Amino acid sequence: MAAINKNTGAKRTRRQILWERILASSVLLYTVGATFVVWRTLGKYGVNVLLFFVIDGITSWTYGIATARLIVAAIKREWKAVRKWAAASAISFVTPQIYILASARHAPRDVYLIVIVVISFLILLAVLTLLLQIWRSRRTAT
Numbered sequence: 001m002a003a004i005n006k007n008t009g010a011k012r013t014r015r016q017i018l019w020e021r022i023l024a025s026s027v028l029l030y031t032v033g034a035t036f037v038v039w040r041t042l043g044k045y046g047v048n049v050l051l052f053f054v055i056d057g058i059t060s061w062t063y064g065i066a067t068a069r070l071i072v073a074a075i076k077r078e079w080k081a082v083r084k085w086a087a088a089s090a091i092s093f094v095t096p097q098i099y100i101l102a103s104a105r106h107a108p109r110d111v112y113l114i115v116i117v118v119i120s121f122l123i124l125l126a127v128l129t130l131l132l133q134i135w136r137s138r139r140t141a142t
Helices: 014-045 050-077 080-102 107-141
Strands: none
Touching: 014 050, 014 080, 014 107, 050 080, 050 107, 080 107
């Protein structure tokens, strides 16, 4: 049984739904680790760790689902859906990091620099991983 995508009318297979949920769940597990790191390093600078966990928990599920759907849309060359899921993925990815930068107070300049470098690295890693997954899927499809 397949689910119907409300936006494109295309059916999502059970396999696609499974991979969406696996990706979203793995991102949720990452949230637990990220919360621990934020607690140990940024809690003393005013970052509310519980609020970060809630924000990251909500947005990480969205990020996982949006990224999985972005990959499928890119493979199928559904460019309107690619733009939509790319925007959803990007917004859900940066929201917790924006919260960190906005809520940290009286942190040394180096702390802000490290946070920005880590965020930049994670964005680069996410884009490269996404492109690699799309490339692999297209290669195996041909």
